[in-house]
Amino acid sequence: MTVAPPRALGAVVLVLALAGCSVVDVVRRSPPPRPTPTPPPAAFELRSSVVRVPAGFHARTVSFLDARFGAALFTKCSLPKRRVGNHNDCTARLFVTDDGGGSWVARDHPEPVADGHQLTLGVGGQVALLAEPQHWYLSNDAGRTFRPSTVDPLPAEYEICCDREPEREVLRSGRPLPAAPALSQPLTSVLARPGRDLWVAGAEGTAVSGDDGRSWTTVVVPGREADVTQLTLRASADNEDVWLLAGTVAPRAYPQIWRLDGGAWLPVEAEGHPRDSISAAPVGGGALAVSTPSGIGLVAPGQGWRPTDWPARGLLRTLRDGTLLARDDLTGALWLGPGGGTRRAWIKLELRPET
Incomplete structure (x- = not known):
């Protein structure tokens, strides 16, 4: 029987030890489960409208309060010739809809020429306009009439x-x-x-x-990771579901998620979720919609990641009546998702200036 020299035996033991560390390291660094494939987008309704504005105007703001009422602000701005004083470089045109973007009606803007313009909708259906830098206006009749205000009328x-x-x-x-x-x-x-x-x-x-x-x-927020930089609260339209989202310095990283359960925060893991996300919005019925680069998925306590066939993309927001509003900043597409819970009838809105 041949006996290996002590040095060779030590080398064998060292190789085995290194191999053992490699196996352990692989186990520790195993990737998360691959996301469930996203189903093909479902059919949707297209509502396309043209508004009459002079050449050079572009949609600055399109905002909705619920599935029916919305307002749009078109502006045309030029570069200021000087950096101080009142430039009056932007001209605005205002439009409103009461049929979910099927048609738009022009309204008279109370101060159409200013340094800049902003549009805000109030929870009671008010329309607030800011003619920058300091002139506020408020309408309580869907933009038919406005009254001036010295401060923000919708704080x-x-x-x-x-x-x-x-x-x-x-x-x-x-x-x-x-x-x-x-x-x-x-x-x-x-x-x-x-x-x-x-x-x-x-x-x-x-x-x-x-x-x-x-x-x-x-x-207490259980299991909060060390790299969390911000906690954000969100609620469904009926205020029955309250969610807590934890973001990090990586703006597109999938967030940590908790749901309020009996006064305590319950972690929601959603196994199989994508690595990246864009935004999240409560949909009611104990579910949260999370938009990602590959589409929108649903998360809920005790359930894995559930990809949807929703055609909408981009930033998500829950409106007053529970309708979802989605805005794709890459394509400029705007989507309305009326309905409740996970059942949505999606509408793609197109609002273009007359050419």
């Missing part, structure tokens, strides 16, 4: 102030709440459920108040 009832300050506070109608939640700064999101509760998210956790900010209870 948020609850907001976090201020973006540029390291120490931020929650304001109600422009005033600080009676007490501040015991959360690490900066505060990043606020969500009010009228008649129920008020939620605030900070850099590392959340807090809830049942008495309009007079007292707060801290609610």
Whole structure:
């Protein structure tokens, strides 16, 4: 029997040890499950409209309040000849729809020439216009008439102030709440459920108040990863589903997700989800829609990633009546998804200037 020299035997043992480390390393670095293939897009309705504006005008803002009411602002701007003072470089045209983008009606803009223009819709159906830098106008009759305002006529009832300050506070109608939640700064999101509760998210956790900010209870966010930079609160249109999304420094990374369950945050894993995402919006019925570069999928507690056949792409938002609004910034396409829960009838909107 031949006995291997001690040095050779040591080499064999070393090779085996290295091989063992390699196997362990492969196990630790195994990739997540591959996403479920996205089904072919479903059929959709196309609503195409042309509005009469002079040459050179482009759609600056197209906004919807619900499945029927929306407004559009077309502008034509030139480069300012000087950097100070009132340039009056932008001209605006205003249009509204009350049939979900099937037709658009021109409205008289109260100050069509200004430095710039902004359009906002209020939850009560108001139309607010800003003729930059300082002239506000508000309409309570779908843009038929406007009255001037010295301040923003549609301020948020609850907001976090201020973006540029390291120490931020929650304001109600422009005033600080009676007490501040015991959360690490900066505060990043606020969500009010009228008649129920008020939620605030900070850099590392959340807090809830049942008495309009007079007292707060801290609610732990379990399993929050170390690289989380912002927590964002979202609610379904009926306020039954509350979601918490955690973003990182990577803007397109798939977020960590929690759903409120009995006053506590329940992690929602959705095995098989894509690596990247664009945005997320509650759809009701205990589900959250997440848009990704490959399409929109649904997540819910205890379920894996569920790709949909929805044809919409891009940024998602839940409107007042639960309709989904999707905007594809790459193609400029705008989509309305009326319906409830996961059942949607998608409509692609085309709004073009007359050529």
